[in-house]
Amino acid sequence: GSPWRVILKPSAIIYQYMLQNLSLTIVVENSASLENDQLQAQHGLSILLDMSLESESMKLLWDTGATPEVMLHNADALNIDLEEIGLICLSHGHYDHTGGLMGILQERTAPVPLIAHPEIFSPKLKLRPYLKYIGAPFTRDQLEAAGAVMLPCRSPATLAPGVMTTGEVPRMEVFETVEGFWTVKNEQYTPDPISDDQSLAVHLPGKGLIVISGCAHSGIINTIRYAQRITGEESLYAVIGGFHLMGADNKRIDSTARALLDLGPAVVRPGHCTGQKALSRLQEVLGESCQPLAVGETIEL
Numbered sequence: 308g309s310p311w312r313v314i315l316k317p318s319a320i321i322y323q324y325m326l327q328n329l330s331l332t333i334v335v336e337n338s339a340s341l342e343n344d345q346l347q348a349q350h351g352l353s354i355l356l357d358m359s360l361e362s363e364s365m366k367l368l369w370d371t372g373a374t375p376e377v378m379l380h381n382a383d384a385l386n387i388d389l390e391e392i393g394l395i396c397l398s399h400g401h402y403d404h405t406g407g408l409m410g411i412l413q414e415r416t417a418p419v420p421l422i423a424h425p426e427i428f429s430p431k432l433k434l435r436p437y438l439k440y441i442g443a444p445f446t447r448d449q450l451e452a453a454g455a456v457m458l459p460c461r462s463p464a465t466l467a468p469g470v471m472t473t474g475e476v477p478r479m480e481v482f483e484t485v486e487g488f489w490t491v492k493n494e495q496y497t498p499d500p501i502s503d504d505q506s507l508a509v510h511l512p513g514k515g516l517i518v519i520s521g522c523a524h525s526g527i528i529n530t531i532r533y534a535q536r537i538t539g540e541e542s543l544y545a546v547i548g549g550f551h552l553m554g555a556d557n558k559r560i561d562s563t564a565r566a567l568l569d570l571g572p573a574v575v576r577p578g579h580c581t582g583q584k585a586l587s588r589l590q591e592v593l594g595e596s597c598q599p600l601a602v603g604e605t606i607e608l
């Protein structure tokens with residue numbers, strides 16, 4: 308049957324405190340910054356979320372860029388204290404999101420909880436222009452030895468009031484296909500649906516739903532619809548991250564732009580693997596609300 312038959316209700320837990328505001332710092336991104344030439348750009352993504360919860364603040368790191376060198380250099384240039392990061396979440400197992408993680412763990416003294424889908428450790432391959440390994444540069448044992456407290460999770464996980472990981476995203480939109488990725492399963496060489504792909508879904512009271520993606524290999528529209536379902540918040544306020552439309556055909560790009568126009572978010576910030584062609588088209592369709600990401604910038608939501 309259709310996964311949509313499973314009706315997911317927002318958590319029944321009644322929180323005594325609410326998310327008050329959320330600011331994002333783009334720590335690693337493909338696009339260089341015009342304002343800060345100290346920062347390095349690379350094909351990768353890492354976003355620091357800073358959330359106020361009454362008297363407490365919570366710092367969550369979403370992905371870790373492609374290399375320890377760039378991750379640590381930019382964190383230092385942005386005055387980010389790695390010890391203050393209370394939680395690390397990975398969007399999926401590709402190297403450009405996981406590659407900086409060991410550097411962070413080795414730099415820190417305290418252990419840190421790490422939320423990711425268990426299949427981030429499955430073999431991740433691409434075939435063009437030849438067979439390349441594009442997965443995480445570590446094993447689970449190495450992560451744990453370096454201080455990660457592993458919390459493998461396939462389903463949505465609540466991290467704070469209104470803040471969730473999506474876990475595995477149901478693939479409902481016919482135009483949002485996954486192509487070009489391979490894995491090895493039961494000793495069979497097979498297309499990789501990247502089922503470990505997930506995003507963050509944040510319900511910011513007074514604003515609406517905020518979706519923060521890694522690569523959105525599940526499809527950015529699939530991801531938004533699932534985020535609406537698991538949070539119970541229909542009104543989309545912002546979409547930020549990689550939309551993985553590099554190499555997508557015009558039909559898919561147009562379908563994505565139209566769906567986003569219908570959803571009507573006030574803030575659309577595509578970056579990383581969105582691709583220049585898709586970015587231009589999204590800006591054409593969505594107008595001023597759509598602006599590309601750049602490394603080092605802070606987004607107050």
Ligand SMILES: [Fe+2]
Pocket residue numbers: 351401403404521522549579580
């Ligand atoms: Fe990526």
Ligand SMILES: [Fe+2]
Pocket residue numbers: 399401522524
């Ligand atoms: Fe990816």
